[in-house]
Amino acid sequence: xxxxxxxxxxxxxxxxxxxxxxxxxxxxxxxxxxxxxxxxxxxxxxxxxxxxxxxxxxxxxxxxxxxxxxxxxxxxxxxxxxxxxxxxxxxxxxxxxxxxxxxxxxxxxxxxxxxxxxxxxxxxxxxxxxxxxxxxxxxxxxxxxxxxxxxxxxxxxxxxxxxxxxxxxxxxxxxxxxxxxxxxxxxxxxxxxxxxxxxxxxxxxxxxxxxxxxxxxxxxxxxxxxxxxxxxxxxxxxxxxxxxxxxxxxxxxxxxxxxxxxxxxxxxxxxxxxxxxxxxxxxxxxxxxxxxxxxxxxxxx
Amino acid sequence: xxxxxxxxxxxxxxxxxxxxxxxxxxxxxxxxxxxxxxxxxxxxxxxxxxxxxxxxxxxxxxxxxxxxxxxxxxxxxxxxxxxxxxxxxxxxxxxxxxxxxxxxxxxxxxxxxxxxxxxxxxxxxxxxxxxxxxxxxxxxxxxxxxxxxxxxxxxxxxxxxxxxxxxxxxxxxxxxxxxxxxxxxxxxxxxxxxxxxxxxxxxxxxxxxxxxxxxxxxxxxxxxxxxxxxxxxxxxxxxxxxxxxxxxxxxxxxxxxxxxxxxxxxxxxxxxxxxxxxxxxxxxxxxxxxxxxxx
Numbered sequence: 001x002x003x004x005x006x007x008x009x010x011x012x013x014x015x016x017x018x019x020x021x022x023x024x025x026x027x028x029x030x031x032x033x034x035x036x037x038x039x040x041x042x043x044x045x046x047x048x049x050x051x052x053x054x055x056x057x058x059x060x061x062x063x064x065x066x067x068x069x070x071x072x073x074x075x076x077x078x079x080x081x082x083x084x085x086x087x088x089x090x091x092x093x094x095x096x097x098x099x100x101x102x103x104x105x106x107x108x109x110x111x112x113x114x115x116x117x118x119x120x121x122x123x124x125x126x127x128x129x130x131x132x133x134x135x136x137x138x139x140x141x142x143x144x145x146x147x148x149x150x151x152x153x154x155x156x157x158x159x160x161x162x163x164x165x166x167x168x169x170x171x172x173x174x175x176x177x178x179x180x181x182x183x184x185x186x187x188x189x190x191x192x193x194x195x196x197x198x199x200x201x202x203x204x205x206x207x208x209x210x211x212x213x214x215x216x217x218x219x220x221x222x223x224x225x226x227x228x229x230x231x232x233x234x235x236x237x238x239x240x241x242x243x244x245x246x247x248x249x250x251x252x253x254x255x256x257x258x259x260x261x262x263x264x265x266x267x268x269x270x271x272x273x274x275x276x277x278x279x280x281x282x283x284x285x286x287x288x289x290x291x292x293x294x295x296x297x298x299x300x301x
Numbered sequence: 302x303x304x305x306x307x308x309x310x311x312x313x314x315x316x317x318x319x320x321x322x323x324x325x326x327x328x329x330x331x332x333x334x335x336x337x338x339x340x341x342x343x344x345x346x347x348x349x350x351x352x353x354x355x356x357x358x359x360x361x362x363x364x365x366x367x368x369x370x371x372x373x374x375x376x377x378x379x380x381x382x383x384x385x386x387x388x389x390x391x392x393x394x395x396x397x398x399x400x401x402x403x404x405x406x407x408x409x410x411x412x413x414x415x416x417x418x419x420x421x422x423x424x425x426x427x428x429x430x431x432x433x434x435x436x437x438x439x440x441x442x443x444x445x446x447x448x449x450x451x452x453x454x455x456x457x458x459x460x461x462x463x464x465x466x467x468x469x470x471x472x473x474x475x476x477x478x479x480x481x482x483x484x485x486x487x488x489x490x491x492x493x494x495x496x497x498x499x500x501x502x503x504x505x506x507x508x509x510x511x512x513x514x515x516x517x518x519x520x521x522x523x524x525x526x527x528x529x530x531x532x533x534x535x536x537x538x539x540x541x542x543x544x545x546x547x548x549x550x551x552x553x554x555x556x557x558x559x560x561x562x563x564x565x566x567x568x569x570x571x572x573x574x575x576x577x578x579x580x581x582x583x584x585x586x587x588x589x590x591x592x593x594x595x596x
Contacts, residue, residue, distance in 0.1 A: 035398045039406060042391075045469070046410050049428050052437060056427075069437045115320035122316075123308045130317065137328050141530045141578060143554045143571040147338060147564050148331035151345060171327030174320055193307075203312035232417040234533040239559065250419045254537055257423050265427065265434055272420045279415045287408045290415060295478050298523045 057081070057269040064265045080270035084256075088271050092245065093252035100162050100248060101230045104169030109223050111170075112177025113215070117207050119178065120185040121193055131182075137175035142235050150239060164240040165248070169233070173226045176297055180225075184218035185211065221293040224286060228294075231278060249275045332575075338568035345564065356569035365545065366570065369553040373574075376463075376549060377528040383468055384524045385517065388475020393505065395476065396483050407480065411473035418470070422537030425466045426453065456546040459539050463547060467534055475520055482516030483509065518589045522582055529578050550574045 056064070057080055058073035084090050115134075119127055153164040188211070196210045212219075237248040247255065253275050257268060283290055339356055343349040360366045391410065395403040413421065429452040430436035439449035452458045486509065494508040510517075532551040535541060541548035541556070548556075550570055558567030 032398070035394065039394070039399065043406065043409060046413065046473075048437070049424055049469075050412075052428070053424050064434045069435065069440045111320040111323065114316040118313050118316035121307070122313050124310070124313050130321065133321075133329070134324065136332070137324065139526065139579060139582060140328075140332060140575050141551065141571070143530075143551055144335045144568075144575045145328055145331035146555075146571070147558055147568055148334035149327065151334075151564075152331075154345060167323075168327060171323050174324045178320065197306040201306070203306050203309040204315070206306065207312075207316065228415045232415075232419075232533075234419055234536070235555075238536075239555075250417055253417075253419050253423065257426075257537075263433070268423065269427075272423055275420045276416050279417065283412060283415050287411070291408070291411050291477050294414065294474065295481055298474075298478065299519050 053269055054273060056265060057273045059266055059269075061264060061266055080266035081274070083264075083267040084271040084274065087267060088252060088256040089244075089247075090249075090252065090271055090274055093247050093249045094274070096162060096241075096246060097231060097248040097250075100165040100169060101227065104166050104173065104230060105223055105226055108170045108173035108177055108226065109219055112174050112222075113181050113212065113219055114207065115174075116178050116181035116185055117211050120182040121207075121211065122203070131178075134175045134178045137172070138179070142172070146235075146239055153240065159240065160243055160246070162246060165236060168236050168240065169230050172236075173230070176226065177222055180222045180297060181215060181218060184215040188214045221289055222297075224282065224290055225293040225297050227282070228279060228290075335568045335571055338564055339572045341565040341568075342563075343565055344562040346562065349565065352565070356566050357573075359566065360569055360573060365548075365553065366550075368545070369548050369550045369570075370573075372547060373529060373531075373549040373551075373577075376531060377525055380464065380467060380528040380531075381521060381524040383464065384471050384475050384528075385479075385520050387468060387472045388479050388520065389517070391472060391476035392479035392483055393509075395480050403480075407473070407477060409473075411477055413470045414474045416470070418533035419537045421466065421470055422534050425462060425469075425538060429453065429462050453539060454543060456543060459543060459547055463535065463538055466538060467531075470534070475524070478520050478523075479513065479516060482513050485516075486512045514589075518585070521589075522585055525581055525585065526578060529574070529581065550577075 052069065055073055058076050058078075059067075059080075060074075063071065063073060118124070119131055149164070149168060150159075153159050158164050158167075192210055192214065193206060196206045201209065232250065233248075234250045234254070237251045238254075241247050241251055244255070253271055256271055338349075340351060340353060341349040342352045342355065395407055399406055427434070428436045429438050431439050431449045431451045435443070435449060438452070443449055450458060452462050490512065491504065491508060494504055499507060530551055531549055532555070535547055535549060535552055536555075539547045541552050551574065554567050554570040554574065557563050557570060
């Protein structure tokens with residue numbers, strides 16, 4: 001669309017282009033200037049806090065107190081980072097986050113893919129109601145399940161372990177997993193399944209050898225979207241980790257802020273940088289897929 | 302033979318059951334359970350007694366609950382308007398001004414969307430900080446001759462910082478969502494309108510906006526649903542303060558249930574929030590569907 005809006009009739013313009021070029025270019029520049037300033041301002045507003053954060057993670061407390069905010073750190077030393085890992089137990093928190101998010105992500109995707117296949121490809125009574133039941137989970141606020149879950153985990157003696165988080169994370173990813181992967185199965189050519197059926201494949205074999213390979217890309221995108229949701233979760237992690245040893249990165253960061261953050265800027269900034277580094281790395285390599293996936297996920301809601 | 306493969310009962314159960322079982326145990330059962338809790342008084346330690354609608358009458362006379370309800374409503378409405386409006390303006394900027402070169406800007410502005418809210422909130426506390434270290438905002442104000450402000454110390458300014466932060470976090474998302482909607486408008490449509498003499502705001506109002514309406518509605522629904530459930534950014538940025546003035550229903554529920562151990566009343570607050578978000582979503586979808594079919 002952009003090209004057609006822009007394209008003038010090239011041949012007509014060609015005759016007087018030589019004489020009019022300098023003036024044209026200047027007026028075009030002036031015409032675009034106000035909005036270009038808006039774009040520049042936008043980028044500064046988006047990027048500057050992050051630049052300040054990363055620079056700050058290398059500054060000493062003295063530099064924070066006495067140098068102006070735009071000053072670069074005098075020496076790029078990592079002492080803030082070592083202090084953050086030592087004082088804030090960042091290592092433990094990172095391991096806890098990985099140990100809860102990754103298993104939940106894998107189990108949730110596996111179960112969600114299976115259910116999506118059954119709901120979209122197979123023919124059975126109760127498909128509609130089952131889809132409707134999964135829809136409920138997308139609309140209700142998480143607060144409605146907190147107290148009963150807490151009671152359940154308490155009575156099963158699971159509080160004090162990471163299991164409550166793994167179980168809850170697995171369950172909360174299911175609705176979106178089912179809905180998004182079902183749309184991928186819908187887009188897959190039906191003929192492939194029919195061909196497999198004629199070749200004598202069983203239902204489960206058709207799921208595993210025909211269905212899953214066709215939506216592999218989609219599963220990966222959904223997994224990426226869910227990774228951000230789970231990794232960034234605060235509510236469940238805050239509710240189900242009553243023991244400091246079990247804190248995830250987000251809860252750990254919050255409590256570190258309460259203990260040291262208001263005084264010691266450097267280690268806190270280093271801890272924040274560490275906490276966003278996983279998302280930053282993923283985004284660096286897969287930003288287009290992340291953007292598409294998140295936009296598609298919201299339209300399902 | 303082929304038919305039986307597609308309607309194999311045992312295989313279907315094997316594929317659906319694990320997901321459905323976990324989902325039922327962790328989400329459906331607790332929803333019903335919470336509804337029952339909301340008619341009871343007590344907690345995990347002292348046990349429960351049935352009290353009928355007492356919690357609900359308490360909710361509507363409790364000044365803290367009212368202020369939480371008010372804050373949730375104000376935040377959700379203002380934030381939804383802000384997010385969608387800003388996202389819409391950005392998407393127009395991407396499409397009509399930046400055009401081909403918009404990919405890099407789009408990608409950068411989207412980045413805060415995937416950042417952990419806690420990290421962003423702690424960063425914004427410092428960006429708007431006053432003591433012991435002046436953040437960039439206060440430093441800039443002082444350079445321009447003003448005096449530094451204790452942003453998170455007063456209610457109005459704390460709400461302001463919250464809005465700025467949440468817009469910063471989410472505008473890139475709504476921009477991409479609405480940009481995708483704009484890209485789906487057939488180019489002949491805009492071409493034809495241009496030939497008919499429509500330009501600038503006229504083009505946007507009479508051609509682009511009506512064509513974008515379905516996507517705009519999805520964005521609105523998604524936004525109001527998310528903003529009514531705001532929790533992370535508030536607990537990490539203001540903690541609900543100063544003096545409880547930025548406490549939404551979600552946080553009030555959390556404090557009641559886990560701070561004071563009142564499971565019954567906490568569940569009531571959660572129920573009110575749930576009903577509210579269902580009603581609002583239903584209302585938007587219904588009113589816009591009528592509008593969509595009318596036009």
